[in-house]
Amino acid sequence: MIETKILFLDIDGVLATDDCYNHKAFMTAIDGVQMPYIWNRSCCAALDLILNVTNCKIVLSSDWKIHYGLDEMKTIFEFYNIDHTSLIGFTNRINLRYNNKMSGAQDLEGSRTEEIKDFIKRHKISNWCAIDDLNLNLQNFVFIQDTSLGLNEEIMNKIIDKLNGKQ
Numbered sequence: 001m002i003e004t005k006i007l008f009l010d011i012d013g014v015l016a017t018d019d020c021y022n023h024k025a026f027m028t029a030i031d032g033v034q035m036p037y038i039w040n041r042s043c044c045a046a047l048d049l050i051l052n053v054t055n056c057k058i059v060l061s062s063d064w065k066i067h068y069g070l071d072e073m074k075t076i077f078e079f080y081n082i083d084h085t086s087l088i089g090f091t092n093r094i095n096l097r098y099n100n101k102m103s104g105a106q107d108l109e110g111s112r113t114e115e116i117k118d119f120i121k122r123h124k125i126s127n128w129c130a131i132d133d134l135n136l137n138l139q140n141f142v143f144i145q146d147t148s149l150g151l152n153e154e155i156m157n158k159i160i161d162k163l164n165g166k167q
Contacts, residue, residue: 005056013133
């Protein structure tokens with residue numbers, strides 16, 4: 001059982017906002033880790049503030065888990081001044097399309113939802129929040145509707161309130 005607060009984190013649309021994808025020319029290697037595009041530094045600062053205020057841990061639910069290992073993601077977090085020690089793992093990958101439960105556009109949303117539910121059940125987590133630009137069918141969920149802004153102050157405050165039991 002995990003007793004701590006958990007934030008299930010997506011990257012694209014949350015930390016990597018729409019304008020970040022236009023900066024592929026700035027693709028860089030960070031301690032040997034090749035990034036496909038930059039992340040929005042103000043969104044990263046908001047995430048780090050969430051970590052400091054709530055003392056939560058991060059479980060990566062993003063598809064970045066397919067391309068990077070835990071140590072590589074911690075290196076990227078450290079580069080963006082996000083507390084890399086807060087990253088404790090990834091959700092398991094569940095692809096509903098191959099299970100013939102869903103198809104098309106709902107596939108990614110449904111799979112991500114099931115991955116988070118699976119992690120919560122396996123680790124018996126009671127205090128958690130998920131943030132994503134996909135509209136997930138979850139109880140403690142904060143939806144990023146505007147991916148040009150990503151994790152802004154308003155969203156940050158919603159997450160802090162949820163993790164600290166104020167909402």
